[in-house]
Amino acid sequence: MSEPLLQVSNLRTFFSTEEGIVRAVDGLSFTIHKGEKFGVVGESGSGKSVTALSVMRLIEPPAGEIVTGEITFKGEDLLGLKDEEMRKVRGGQIAMIFQDPMTALNPVYTIGNQLIETIMLHQSVGKSAAAEIAIQALDDVHIPNPKVRMEDYPHQLSGGMRQRVMIAMGLSCDPDLLIADEPTTALDVTTQAQILDLMLVLTEERNTAVMLITHDLGVVAGFCDNIQVMYAGRLAERGTTDFIFDDTLHPYTAGLLGSMTRLDEVREERLYSIRGAPPSLIDPPNGCRFRSRCDFAKEICTRDTPLPREISEDHWVACHFAPDLDLIRVKGEPVG
Ligand SMILES: Nc1ncnc2c1ncn2[C@@H]1O[C@H](COP(=O)(O)OP(=O)(O)O)[C@@H](O)[C@H]1O
Ligand SMILES: [Mg+2]
Numbered sequence: 001m002s003e004p005l006l007q008v009s010n011l012r013t014f015f016s017t018e019e020g021i022v023r024a025v026d027g028l029s030f031t032i033h034k035g036e037k038f039g040v041v042g043e044s045g046s047g048k049s050v051t052a053l054s055v056m057r058l059i060e061p062p063a064g065e066i067v068t069g070e071i072t073f074k075g076e077d078l079l080g081l082k083d084e085e086m087r088k089v090r091g092g093q094i095a096m097i098f099q100d101p102m103t104a105l106n107p108v109y110t111i112g113n114q115l116i117e118t119i120m121l122h123q124s125v126g127k128s129a130a131a132e133i134a135i136q137a138l139d140d141v142h143i144p145n146p147k148v149r150m151e152d153y154p155h156q157l158s159g160g161m162r163q164r165v166m167i168a169m170g171l172s173c174d175p176d177l178l179i180a181d182e183p184t185t186a187l188d189v190t191t192q193a194q195i196l197d198l199m200l201v202l203t204e205e206r207n208t209a210v211m212l213i214t215h216d217l218g219v220v221a222g223f224c225d226n227i228q229v230m231y232a233g234r235l236a237e238r239g240t241t242d243f244i245f246d247d248t249l250h251p252y253t254a255g256l257l258g259s260m261t262r263l264d265e266v267r268e269e270r271l272y273s274i275r276g277a278p279p280s281l282i283d284p285p286n287g288c289r290f291r292s293r294c295d296f297a298k299e300i301c302t303r304d305t306p307l308p309r310e311i312s313e314d315h316w317v318a319c320h321f322a323p324d325l326d327l328i329r330v331k332g333e334p335v336g
Contacts, residue, residue, distance in 0.1 A: 002034040004072075005176055005209050006055065006094075011069035013047075013054045016062070020282040024050040026233040028069075029308075032177065035207040037200070039220030039241070041256065042230035045278055048213045051230075052179045055211075056096055057086050074176065092122040095170035099182035101162035105154040111138075111165050112150025115172060122173040137168040141198060160191040164198070171202055178203060181213045196223055217260045221245065226314070229253050232278050232289035235308050239315035249317040251294045254327040288320070296325050 009029045015022040025047040032038045040048050053059050054066055057078060071078040073094065078086065090096075098104050106114060115134035116127060125133065131150070138146035141164040154162060163183060170178050180199065184192035200223055203210050212223055220227050221241065228238040229252065237250040248254050255274035276293040279285055288306050291297040298321075306318045317323070 002036070004031050005034045005036070005074060006032040006211075007070070007072040008051075008055065009070045009072075011051065011054055011071065012067040013050050013059055013064065013069075014067050015064045017282070022281045023233055023284060024281055025054065026281075026284075028230070028233070028235060030228055030235070030238065032209050032211060034176070035209055036226065037203070037210045037212065037224045039224035039227040040211060040213045040230060041215065041217050041220055041227055042236070043215055043256075043278060045232075045281070046230040047233040047281075048215075048230060049181055050233075052096065052181050052211065052213060055179065056090055056094060057081075058090075088122070091118060091175075092173050093175050094177045094179065095173065095175040096179040096181065097163070097166040097170050097183050099185045101159070101166045102154060104166060105162065107154055110151050110153055111157070112152075115150070115165075115169055118169050119172050133172060134168075137172045138165070140171070140202060141165070141168045143168070159187055160195060163187065163195050167195070167199055167202065171206065171208065174206060175208060177209045177211065179211045179213070182215070183212075184219065185214065185216075192219070199223075217244075217256050229256065232284060233281055234289065235316065235318050236290065237315075237317045237319075238308075243312075243315045247312075247315070248327055249311060249315065249322040249325075250290075250319050251296055251325065251327060252290050255293075288318075296321055 011025050011028045013025040015024055028051060040051065042048055055071055059066060066079065073089065078089065081089065105111070112134060115137060116130040119125065119130040119133050120127065135146045135150060138149060143149050143161060143164055157165065184195050187195065196219065199210065212220055214220060224241055226239065227241055227244045229236040229244065229250065231252050236252045237244065244253060245257065248257060258272040259274060274293055279289055279292070287303050288297070288301040291301040300320050304320065306320045308316045308318045310316050311323050
């Protein structure tokens with residue numbers, strides 16, 4: 001594996017709400033290497049976006065706070081940077097794209113203007129040079145007639161085209177890391193596959209690392225080198241894509257696999273959903289947070305928190321009984 005790019009250790013990000021403290025991310029550690037395609041998967045509310053926002057230092061105080069942890073990027077302690085220094089990292093060395101490009105694009109400016117502005121913010125070029133770079137960036141993401149499209153306003157483009165613009169914007173400054181938070185969730189299946197392909201080709205060419213966040217294991221299957229499965233603000237399992245799919249260790253991962261539709265193949269078995277729902281992250285239960293939904297839970301799971309253990313090289317799991325479970329029998333409830 002190449003050298004570490006982003007190292008997150010023991011991250012805890014909490015929110016104060018009227019109901020109590022939400023332990024959105026609760027002791028998470030992981031490393032993304034140069035050029036690595038790293039998937040982060042888990043149901044809604046598992047802390048994926050909060051992890052990304054913590055890395056970008058976009059958690060809004062006073063409600064939200066990084067309570068403990070270290071975030072190191074290219075050897076630099078991101079949590080120690082001044083706001084101004086962090087602004088240079090953001091968009092320059094780490095870019096982020098979101099599920100809904102309309103929230104990131106300004107409706108009253110043309111996409112050309114927005115691209116040019118982003119480019120000028122991070123590169124020391126004049127306006128006409130920035131325009132050239134912008135047109136090239138739109139061409140790279142296969143937007144037809146990029147020169148003409150520069151004059152369009154965001155609402156004039158389809159959802160897929162807007163997401164292409166976001167990718168162009170994200171990659172225009174040649175970041176080392178692109179964080180893509182559910183970038184294709186709002187798109188139809190065909191457009192999803194096209195956008196993912198495009199993202200893969202462009203980031204492979206540039207050796208850009210990607211943190212691809214999704215609730216859908218089917219999305220990361222053809223894209224990522226490594227996958228991190230999160231549950232209720234913590235790590236459930238992490239390993240190479242092959243390990244996650246073929247040597248599954250955690251009952252939760254097995255449940256996600258049973259409920260997955262793949263973009264790249266037709267599914268023959270029936271679909272299952274995992275019974276129950278994730279716990280509240282305000283006063284979450286002791287022990288294993290997955291236990292109420294787990295077919296294998298025993299007394300120890302109510303008492304002791306399972307810490308991540310490395311079962312084989314770079315294959316981590318947080319379950320007391322892995323790797324000794326017969327996960328074939330994880331079935332959940334049939335869908336439909
Ligand atoms: N600004 C906020 N204030 C309070 N709670 C929040 C806030 N943002 C996220 N949370 C909570 O943190 C948990 C993790 O959220 P999130 O990271 O958005 O999940 P997801 O995995 O779906 O991206 C959820 O319980 C969510 O309700
Ligand atoms: Mg999210």
